[in-house]
Amino acid sequence: MSNNGMLKSSIARKVAMALSGLFLILFLGQHFFINSMSVVSPDTFNEISHFMGYNPVVQFVLQPILIFGVIFHFCMGLYLDYQNKKARPIKYVKNNGAANASWMSRNMVITGIVVLAFLGLHFYDFWVHEMNVKYINVQPEDPTRYYEELRQKFVDPVRVGIYVVSFVLLALHLLHGFMSSFQSIGFNNKYSRSLRGFAYAFAILVPAGFALIALYHHFTI
Amino acid sequence: MKLNLKIWRQKNAQDQGKMVDYAIDNVSPDMSFLEMLDVLNDDLIQKDQDPVAFDHDCREGICGMCSLYINGEAHGPDRGVTTCQLHMRKFKDGDTIFIEPFRAKAFPVIKDLAVNRSAFDRIQQAGGFISVNTSGNTLDANAIPIPKHDADRAFDAATCIGCGACVATCKNSSAMLFVSAKVSQFALLPQGRVEATDRVLNMVRQMDEEGFGNCTNTGACEVECPKGISLENIARMNREYLAASLK
Ligand code: HEM
Ligand code: SF4
Ligand code: FES
Numbered sequence: 001m002s003n004n005g006m007l008k009s010s011i012a013r014k015v016a017m018a019l020s021g022l023f024l025i026l027f028l029g030q031h032f033f034i035n036s037m038s039v040v041s042p043d044t045f046n047e048i049s050h051f052m053g054y055n056p057v058v059q060f061v062l063q064p065i066l067i068f069g070v071i072f073h074f075c076m077g078l079y080l081d082y083q084n085k086k087a088r089p090i091k092y093v094k095n096n097g098a099a100n101a102s103w104m105s106r107n108m109v110i111t112g113i114v115v116l117a118f119l120g121l122h123f124y125d126f127w128v129h130e131m132n133v134k135y136i137n138v139q140p141e142d143p144t145r146y147y148e149e150l151r152q153k154f155v156d157p158v159r160v161g162i163y164v165v166s167f168v169l170l171a172l173h174l175l176h177g178f179m180s181s182f183q184s185i186g187f188n189n190k191y192s193r194s195l196r197g198f199a200y201a202f203a204i205l206v207p208a209g210f211a212l213i214a215l216y217h218h219f220t221i
Numbered sequence: 222m223k224l225n226l227k228i229w230r231q232k233n234a235q236d237q238g239k240m241v242d243y244a245i246d247n248v249s250p251d252m253s254f255l256e257m258l259d260v261l262n263d264d265l266i267q268k269d270q271d272p273v274a275f276d277h278d279c280r281e282g283i284c285g286m287c288s289l290y291i292n293g294e295a296h297g298p299d300r301g302v303t304t305c306q307l308h309m310r311k312f313k314d315g316d317t318i319f320i321e322p323f324r325a326k327a328f329p330v331i332k333d334l335a336v337n338r339s340a341f342d343r344i345q346q347a348g349g350f351i352s353v354n355t356s357g358n359t360l361d362a363n364a365i366p367i368p369k370h371d372a373d374r375a376f377d378a379a380t381c382i383g384c385g386a387c388v389a390t391c392k393n394s395s396a397m398l399f400v401s402a403k404v405s406q407f408a409l410l411p412q413g414r415v416e417a418t419d420r421v422l423n424m425v426r427q428m429d430e431e432g433f434g435n436c437t438n439t440g441a442c443e444v445e446c447p448k449g450i451s452l453e454n455i456a457r458m459n460r461e462y463l464a465a466s467l468k
Contacts, residue, residue, distance in 0.1 A: 009425055010395075010435045011462045080435045084393035087326050087434030093227070093240055094319040096293030097392060100444035106392055108437060180438040186463060188456030 013080060018181035020073040025178060025202070027066055032206050035213050042147040049146035053130060074116050081109040104176035111173040118166035125153055154217035163214045167207040174203035222248040222309060225317040226261065228273055231330050238330065240319075250310035254297060255280060255287060257309055258320075274333040280305040282447065285382030288389070289334055290321040295386035295445045303384060303447045323389035327396070327431045338385050340431040341399060345383075347427035348420035349403040351412055362412070371409045378405035380448045387442035387450070393434030398442040400428050401458035402450045408461055418465040425462055 007013055034052070037045040052058050097106050104111070129149075133139050154160055178199035182188065187195075224245050231238030245261050252260070255277050262272035278286040287304040291297035297307045312318060320334065328336040353359060367375075381402035388396050404421050407413025413420075436455060443452050 008429075009462075009466075010429050010433075011425055011459055012466070014435055015459065015463065080437075084395075084434035084437070087394035087432055088324050088392075089326055090324055092290060092293065092321055092324055093229070094293040094321070095290075097441075099294050099298075100390060100441040101392070101439035105437065105439035176438075183438045183452065183456050184436075184459060186456045186460030188453050 013076060014184045017073070017076050017080065018184035020069050020076065021177050021181045023069050024073060025174070025181075027069070028206060029202075032209055035210060038147060038150055039213055039216055045150075046144050046146050050141075050143040053134070053146075054141065070119065074112060077109060077112050102176065104172045105180070108173060108176060111169045114166060114169040115173055118162070118170075121159075121162065125159075151217050151221050154214050155221055157218065160214050160218045164211045167211040170210075171203055171207040174207070175200060178203050222250060222312070222314045222316075224248055224257075224312065224315070227317060227319045228334070229321045230273070230333055231322075233332055234329055240321075248309050250308065252309045253280070253305055254289070254291070254307040254309065255305050274331070274335045276335045277305060282306045283382060285384035288323045288336060288338075288385060290319075290323060290389055292319050295323065295390040296384075296447060300444070301447060301449060303382075303386075306447070323385055325385075325388050325394035325433065327394065327433050328385060328388065336385075338383070340433070341383050341385065341396070343431065344396070344400055344424055344427045345403060348416070348423040349407075351407060352416065365411050367410060375406050375409040375413075378402045378409070378450065378454055381406075381446075381450050382448060384447060386445050386447060388433060390441045390445040391434065391436075392439060392441070393437055395436045395442075396428050396431070396433040397436040397455050397458070398446060398450055398452070400424055401454035404458045404461060405454040408457060417461065418468055421458060421461040421465050425458075 007016060034045065034048050037048060154163075179192075179196055182192065182195060182199075226243040226245055227240045228243060229238060230241045243261060245257070245264070248257050248260065255275070258273060258275060265272045276286045276288055278284040280287070282303045282305060285303070287296075289296065289304045291304070291307070296302060296304045297311065299307050299311050322328075322330050322334045322336045323338075327340040328338055331337050379402070381399060383399060385399070387398035388394050391398075404424060407420060408417055438452070438455075440452055443450065
């Protein structure tokens with residue numbers, strides 16, 4: 001898998017797409033767990049945030065892998081989409097796409113681009129800020145600052161609105177993407193039905209959870 | 222029945238092509254879609270006009286020649302049928318029907334509604350076969366025991382008639398359903414295992430070279446396939462391909 005020659009074939013690219021997508025889903029799962037702590041227990045939330053922010057393995061191994069994963073995923077997604085558009089240079093005059101495939105499956109690149117725009121804002125909000133505090137305008141370590149910083153982000157209703165809309169689109173992206181990635185890596189068998197149930201539940205509940213957490217902070221501050 | 226047809230007319234591969242309107246009367250609901258086009262063509266010939274070119278051969282759903290993108294769907298609105306098996310009773314009196322050729326870079330238009338699907342032939346030639354000894358000492362196929370379950374699934378895959386509806390309907394013009402059916406029908410049988418590695422690598426390479434798009438698992442192909450070829454075949458081909466490339 002790792003050799004570059006293999007990424008030349010459409011199937012290999014799809015497998016790479018699926019693996020990067022599944023990796024992002026794993027990340028999303030742990031991110032959701034940490035965020036939910038901000039509702040359950042501010043102290044635990046501060047503790048975990050501080051750990052994630054200063055642990056060298058997280059900072060210098062996992063974080064670069066994550067950034068690479070995100071960049072790889074959307075670059076590959078956009079490239080595959082470009083190739084796919086090229087494969088039909090003359091469009092149908094009348095095409096009934098809804099007759100045989102879901103809206104989610106037909107618009108992965110659109111939901112993906114919205115999620116990308118959101119990630120831009122998210123980076124600006126949290127990551128750039130963190131980098132500034134830690135490495136540029138270096139401030140002393142304060143293991144209790146995270147909870148209040150988080151709440152401040154959700155004061156602005158426009159920002160909260162953007163968050164909620166983005167998570168709706170992420171849910172749509174995952175409603176197709178989660179199961180699709182199993183098909184891409186060749187996993188389609190008697191377990192697929194139960195797996196589909198889990199994938200759909202994850203795709204709806206996790207983004208809904210993120211959105212609810214944002215709303216919770218907005219309305220309780 | 223009276224119908225308004227909007228048909229893609231294109232003189233040859235170089236021509237720009239455009240939709241042309243035709244009114245047609247006295248269509249019987251019992252006609253097949255191709256018979257309806259035959260009536261239209263009779264009429265055009267009577268009027269000294271160029272008849273509409275479209276592909277067909279067996280007219281009983283087994284050869285895969287008939288194509289057509291009808292009202293935005295490959296082989297029209299019915300399920301599990303080819304265009305020759307589509308009946309006019311699926312439409313209503315006064316309907317407007319759009320008729321276009323299968324569209325894909327890899328399926329160039331020859332004329333009007335007829336497209337060149339020889340890209341499929343080249344994919345088949347790249348590996349969709351079993352090499353046998355034809356010296357006269359051929360083994361009886363039944364000499365090798367095959368579990369019924371595998372034989373059934375191989376047969377299901379082998380029912381693909383190579384019509385190209387999967388490509389036509391796919392938003393990416395991907396040929397994965399076709400190629401995976403052709404890979405699976407052999408991959409499931411002991412006779413096919415012998416050349417399995419080369420087969421899947423060569424067929425996928427040829428598929429990519431022909432300019433088909435990448436599969437995004439929308440599942441549209443499975444819905445429109447006249448033979449009900451399952452997406453499980455695509456997953457199987459992905460497994461076969463991964464295993465083969467790691468060898
Ligand atoms: C950064 C912005 C993103 C863009 C531009 C994007 C784009 C895409 C595109 C175009 C596809 C379709 C590829 C295909 O099916 O061949 C796709 C698939 C997928 N995406 Fe994303 N995506 C983004 C973010 C995410 C995120 C944050 C996650 C998970 C948390 C994710 C998970 C998935 C999964 C699981 C698939 C399915 C892979 C497959 O079909 O094999 N994506 N993405
Ligand atoms: S897989 Fe189905 S739609 Fe595709 S070529 Fe074979 S029979 Fe036609
Ligand atoms: S003409 Fe042979 S399948 Fe339709």
